[in-house]
Amino acid sequence: MNQSWRQRWPVILTTLLALLLGLSGCAGGAARPVSWMGLTVVGDKMYAADVEQIRVLNASDGETLWSFPENPEENNRGIFYIAPAVGAGRVIVASQITTGGFFSQRLDIVWGLDVETGRELWRFEGASGQYIEGGALSDDTFVIGNGDGNVYALDAESGDLKWNFETGHHVWATPLIVADVVYVGSMDRHLYALNLADGQMRWDFHTRGAFASAPVLRNDTLYVGAFDDTFYAIDAQTGVERWRFESEDWFWGSPAVGDDIVYAADVAGVVYALDAGSGEEVWRKVIEDEAMQDISVRAGPVLSEDGNQLFVGAQVGAQDGALYALDTADGFVLWSKPSEGRVLSTPVVSESLVYEALLYGTHRIRALHVENGREMWTYPDVEEQE
Amino acid sequence: MLDFIIYPFANLLLLLYSVLGHQTVAAIAALTILIRLLILPLTLGQQKSARKMQELQPEIEKLQKKYGNDKERLSQEQMKLWREAGVNPVGGCLPLLIQLPIMIALYRAIIFCVPSTPLELFQFSQHIAIDQWLPGLVGLVPLQSTFLGMDLGQPPSPDQIWSYALPILVFATSWLQQKLLTPSTAPSGGEQSQAAMMNQQMQIMMPLMFGFIALQYATGLSIYFIISNLVSVVQFYLIQSRNGEEKSKTQTRSKKQSDRKSS
Numbered sequence: 001m002n003q004s005w006r007q008r009w010p011v012i013l014t015t016l017l018a019l020l021l022g023l024s025g026c027a028g029g030a031a032r033p034v035s036w037m038g039l040t041v042v043g044d045k046m047y048a049a050d051v052e053q054i055r056v057l058n059a060s061d062g063e064t065l066w067s068f069p070e071n072p073e074e075n076n077r078g079i080f081y082i083a084p085a086v087g088a089g090r091v092i093v094a095s096q097i098t099t100g101g102f103f104s105q106r107l108d109i110v111w112g113l114d115v116e117t118g119r120e121l122w123r124f125e126g127a128s129g130q131y132i133e134g135g136a137l138s139d140d141t142f143v144i145g146n147g148d149g150n151v152y153a154l155d156a157e158s159g160d161l162k163w164n165f166e167t168g169h170h171v172w173a174t175p176l177i178v179a180d181v182v183y184v185g186s187m188d189r190h191l192y193a194l195n196l197a198d199g200q201m202r203w204d205f206h207t208r209g210a211f212a213s214a215p216v217l218r219n220d221t222l223y224v225g226a227f228d229d230t231f232y233a234i235d236a237q238t239g240v241e242r243w244r245f246e247s248e249d250w251f252w253g254s255p256a257v258g259d260d261i262v263y264a265a266d267v268a269g270v271v272y273a274l275d276a277g278s279g280e281e282v283w284r285k286v287i288e289d290e291a292m293q294d295i296s297v298r299a300g301p302v303l304s305e306d307g308n309q310l311f312v313g314a315q316v317g318a319q320d321g322a323l324y325a326l327d328t329a330d331g332f333v334l335w336s337k338p339s340e341g342r343v344l345s346t347p348v349v350s351e352s353l354v355y356e357a358l359l360y361g362t363h364r365i366r367a368l369h370v371e372n373g374r375e376m377w378t379y380p381d382v383e384e385q386e
Numbered sequence: 387m388l389d390f391i392i393y394p395f396a397n398l399l400l401l402l403y404s405v406l407g408h409q410t411v412a413a414i415a416a417l418t419i420l421i422r423l424l425i426l427p428l429t430l431g432q433q434k435s436a437r438k439m440q441e442l443q444p445e446i447e448k449l450q451k452k453y454g455n456d457k458e459r460l461s462q463e464q465m466k467l468w469r470e471a472g473v474n475p476v477g478g479c480l481p482l483l484i485q486l487p488i489m490i491a492l493y494r495a496i497i498f499c500v501p502s503t504p505l506e507l508f509q510f511s512q513h514i515a516i517d518q519w520l521p522g523l524v525g526l527v528p529l530q531s532t533f534l535g536m537d538l539g540q541p542p543s544p545d546q547i548w549s550y551a552l553p554i555l556v557f558a559t560s561w562l563q564q565k566l567l568t569p570s571t572a573p574s575g576g577e578q579s580q581a582a583m584m585n586q587q588m589q590i591m592m593p594l595m596f597g598f599i600a601l602q603y604a605t606g607l608s609i610y611f612i613i614s615n616l617v618s619v620v621q622f623y624l625i626q627s628r629n630g631e632e633k634s635k636t637q638t639r640s641k642k643q644s645d646r647k648s649s
Contacts, residue, residue: 033505034502034503034504034505034506035503035504035505036504036505105543105544106540106543128543128545129537129540130502130503132504147502147537148537149532169528169530169531169532170528170531172504187528189525207525208524208525209524209525210525210527210528212504226525227525227527228524228525229517229524229525249511250511252508252511267508267511267512268512294512296508296511296512298508344505344508
């Protein structure tokens with residue numbers, strides 16, 4: 001028996017080690033990205049949630065203006081993913097700090113920073129889950145959903161909690177604030193309309209699928225897709241469905257809404273142009289890769305400022321990505337720009353540039369010209385670093 | 387690497403979730419039991435090997451007494467004995483190694499369906515097949531992730547202090563399973579007591595290790611560990627009672643034969 005155990009010990013130890021490694025590989029840790037970078041462009045500045053830092057870049061050339069924290073190795077403020085909200089002299093962001101050790105602990109924090117310097121003004125530590133998507137900012141209120149199932153409304157000036165609204169599951173979607181109403185979708189398969197002032201529910205709209213993105217409002221109609229392979233148009237006043245469009249896969253990203261057309265992309269990489277009034281399909285475009293690799297689309301499409309182009313970011317194969325510029329008239333691909341790194345973040349358009357964040361890429365941010373996809377600048381500038 | 391097992395498990399979990407009234411813990415329990423049934427031949431092989439090794443124990447002790455000082459000879463004789471008895475000394479560990487990827491795949495399937503990070507969910511979104519076959523099951527993901535106030539996709543946390551009960555239960559059930567499944571070694575002098583000590587260490591080390599894993603990873607994994615351990619315990623008693631019945635039948639038969647001979 002002694003001999004047998006001697007022979008078994010290495011096998012058992014290897015098994016346990018492999019189990020630990022295998023589970024670590026799938027559970028994720030601080031070193032592995034668990035989400036994608038959020039980008040916001042306001043005026044001539046880009047605000048990027050660059051994992052260990054919030055980085056403010058000059059939108060025209062990618063030069064860093066300030067970052068928070070300045071030195072993450074010395075002053076760890078956690079991992080930043082959500083798109084910063086900018087307004088009222090504040091940049092409001094959220095991060096997750098994980099303390100190591102035997103009883104590892106997670107702390108999820110919303111930070112209020114000075115828009116000019118990045119100096120910390122306040123922090124809110126009242127939520128117990130992760131912040132997955134960005135928040136929405138009105139004049140004096142910042143509203144954000146959390147993995148603990150709550151929607152939190154904070155005073156943008158002080159960071160004090162104004163109210164919270166509990167849903168039945170994680171809230172990953174960015175809220176939409178219009179006048180005195182907050183519209184927010186939850187993984188509990190409800191879209192809620194709440195009073196901005198006190199969080200009281202006005203109505204809720206129930207579907208079979210989870211909501212992971214913000215609705216878009218146009219002419220008193222909310223447009224939003226869900227994980228039940230269905231895209232919805234809902235009366236913003238009453239929460240009554242106006243029409244629905246069924247596809248063959250989830251809608252994760254927010255739609256883009258033009259004058260009379262709503263553009264939405266499902267995760268299988270099919271882009272739909274739908275009549276905003278009736279939901280009738282105007283055209284559809286299946287995004288394809290020249291090398292026939294699988295395409296999947298997480299982020300919603302974004303319109304150019306003149307409304308003639310539609311930008312769609314995609315994951316190509318397992319690790320790469322591409323940005324596609326489609327003609328809004330018929331879905332024809334005007335240009336595409338492949339990238340090393342997946343394009344899962346929603347692209348941002350400002351004037352003549354379209355910005356994309358790349359997951360697992362050498363560059364983390366790229367600015368491309370809207371006309372032809374020409375690369376204008378990258379961050380980090382690898383050549384400069386070398 | 388294990389995608390070919392993970393995605394079918396995840397889809398099966400979705401199916402069970404829809405059948406069992408949208409109860410995530412019930413679906414995890416059902417999937418665990420189902421998988422344990424699938425790997426039953428492996429588990430039985432492991433237990434059979436352990437039992438045979440236990441039966442050979444007196445022979446091994448004799449060999450140890452006989453060749454105590456000649457390690458090489460002792461090893462040769464032991465190998466010979468095992469070969470003749472048709473026992474592979476590491477045979478009991480191989481099923482454990484085969485179960486390992488299954489355990490990892492099951493954990494990943496749980497994490498995909500009760501997602502804690504958007505990247506995991508996005509990865510899984512392209513591999514949900516069950517709603518293609520059964521359109522009524524569309525929109526199942528993400529599964530209800532709260533159980534007794536705990537988030538099944540997150541590790542135990544001080545906010546829900548009771549969530550630490552799960553690693554304790556994982557430890558307790560692993561210890562019970564380990565105690566039942568590890569062959570007992572009669573304490574005697576020298577190397578034999580060393581083996582007994584090793585067994586004792588294993589009985590504590592393995593459960594501690596699993597308890598530690600439960601502390602660090604999503605509570606959904608703890609549910610799997612606990613149910614899996616309990617299934618092993620039940621399985622052990624079922625096999626024991628079956629072996630007991632067989633043994634008594636054999637004894638009765640040989641007694642009858644010897645009675646007949648003597649008469």
